Amino acid sequence: MRAVVYHGPHNVAVENVEDARVQDPNDVVVQVTTSAICGSDLHMYEGRTAAEPGIVFGHENMGIVVDVGPGVVHVRRGDRVSMPFNVACGFCKNCTAGNTGYCLTVNPGFAGGAYGYVNMGPYRGGQAEYVRVPFADFNCLKLPPGNEHENDFAMLADVFPTGYHGVAMTELRPGESITVMGGGPVGLMAAYSAVLIGAAKVFLVDRVPSRLRLAESFGAIPIDFTGGDPVEQIRDQTDGDGTDRGVDAVGYQGTGPGGQEQPAGVLNSLVEIVRATGRIGVVGLYVPHDPGAPDPHSQNGELLFRVGKFFEKALRMGSGQTNVKAYNAYLRDLIIAGRARPSLVVSKELPLDAAPEGYQRFDRREEGYSKVVLKP
Numbered sequence: 001m002r003a004v005v006y007h008g009p010h011n012v013a014v015e016n017v018e019d020a021r022v023q024d025p026n027d028v029v030v031q032v033t034t035s036a037i038c039g040s041d042l043h044m045y046e047g048r049t050a051a052e053p054g055i056v057f058g059h060e061n062m063g064i065v066v067d068v069g070p071g072v073v074h075v076r077r078g079d080r081v082s083m084p085f086n087v088a089c090g091f092c093k094n095c096t097a098g099n100t101g102y103c104l105t106v107n108p109g110f111a112g113g114a115y116g117y118v119n120m121g122p123y124r125g126g127q128a129e130y131v132r133v134p135f136a137d138f139n140c141l142k143l144p145p146g147n148e149h150e151n152d153f154a155m156l157a158d159v160f161p162t163g164y165h166g167v168a169m170t171e172l173r174p175g176e177s178i179t180v181m182g183g184g185p186v187g188l189m190a191a192y193s194a195v196l197i198g199a200a201k202v203f204l205v206d207r208v209p210s211r212l213r214l215a216e217s218f219g220a221i222p223i224d225f226t227g228g229d230p231v232e233q234i235r236d237q238t239d240g241d242g243t244d245r246g247v248d249a250v251g252y253q254g255t256g257p258g259g260q261e262q263p264a265g266v267l268n269s270l271v272e273i274v275r276a277t278g279r280i281g282v283v284g285l286y287v288p289h290d291p292g293a294p295d296p297h298s299q300n301g302e303l304l305f306r307v308g309k310f311f312e313k314a315l316r317m318g319s320g321q322t323n324v325k326a327y328n329a330y331l332r333d334l335i336i337a338g339r340a341r342p343s344l345v346v347s348k349e350l351p352l353d354a355a356p357e358g359y360q361r362f363d364r365r366e367e368g369y370s371k372v373v374l375k376p
């Protein structure tokens with residue numbers, strides 16, 4: 001079968017790999033109808049991780065079940081399903097507590113499992129014609145049959161729940177205000193979730209015009225950080241108070257095309273802008289090791305974080321991978337009910353063979369490439 005294979009920094013190719021097949025009794029094989037490219041893939045793509053050549057990318061997968069292992073009881077051949085990017089067993093201490101991003105069975109001692117991701121278990125990605133899904137009864141979310149809402153449902157594997165999770169960690173209440181740093185697909189979904197939850201004011205900070213326009217289209221207030229310190233711009237629009245809550249949807253950007261000069265800049269801006277006793281949700285990913293980083297501190301994932309200010313304001317912070325299963329069924333039902341349309345972030349559909357171009361352009365944050373979905 002055809003699949004997107006990592007060859008090294010800035011180099012992916014579409015080539016033939018061994019077919020996905022049922023290996024364990026709990027597996028199913030899904031024929032992939034949509035697999036999205038994620039900002040998280042860029043950490044590997046740009047060479048900021050220990051990813052070795054040969055990884056098949058793709059953790060935002062959906063499709064049709066075509067083969068079912070003998071131990072699977074709930075999922076059936078022909079079902080249309082979405083898979084959380086987390087691979088989880090469903091029965092370990094973390095899974096039973098709802099923390100499916102930290103499954104202790106699939107990847108003991110590390111941060112859970114995922115498809116096609118370095119250090120997250122042996123699970124091959126779904127930017128391919130087929131993908132094997134382990135513990136399938138737990139990891140498949142059933143979708144209505146047909147092809148309606150395809151790109152909306154494609155956002156259920158990661159960015160919609162992840163944006164929602166960023167906001168949920170801030171415990172935002174209706175009528176409050178929130179700052180979202182970063183207007184990539186994750187930041188846009190965070191701002192969108194804040195609007196759904198009923199925030200009175202949602203600021204979204206980025207520099208890419210199309211991303212800022214998209215935020216404005218659903219009621220967020222765009223803040224272009226190339227036009228001046230975002231902290232000052234937001235203070236000016238909140239009578240000097242800042243916002244009740246804040247989300248970091250940027251993370252570590254390295255020194256690549258979308259990069260920041262100072263890796264802690266975003267978190268420190270949130271410490272400034274969130275009102276005392278407020279909360280910050282960090283979903284942007286801070287890679288633990290960046291072998292290419294010029295600064296040895298960022299090589300170890302260390303930051304110049306203003307913990308004094310953080311303490312003085314009695315702020316609280318949540319972070320980490322999203323437990324997608326905590327949200328995906330509810331968000332699916334919002335889509336079915338016509339109350340959410342997360343596909344608004346999707347800007348490009350490409351055939352699998354065009355993946356190398358899709359990666360290159362998304363990596364450069366080119367206009368029109370904010371969220372690329374591959375159609376194997």
Ligand code: NAD
Pocket residue numbers: 038039040041042043158159162181182183184185186187205206207208211225249250251252253258259260265266282283284285286320321322365
């Ligand atoms: P992305 O990398 O395109 O989004 C980042 C955005 O931040 C870009 O639009 C960029 O222009 C903007 N940006 C860069 N520097 C900035 C700054 N100083 N201030 C404000 N904005 C700035 O891709 P994405 O898919 O939206 O992913 C965002 C982050 O979320 C990545 O780090 C990704 O790994 C992470 N992520 C985490 C989870 C999770 O489970 N926690 C899931 C998916 C993605």
Ligand code: ZN
Pocket residue numbers: 037038039040041059060085158159
């Ligand atoms: Zn993702």
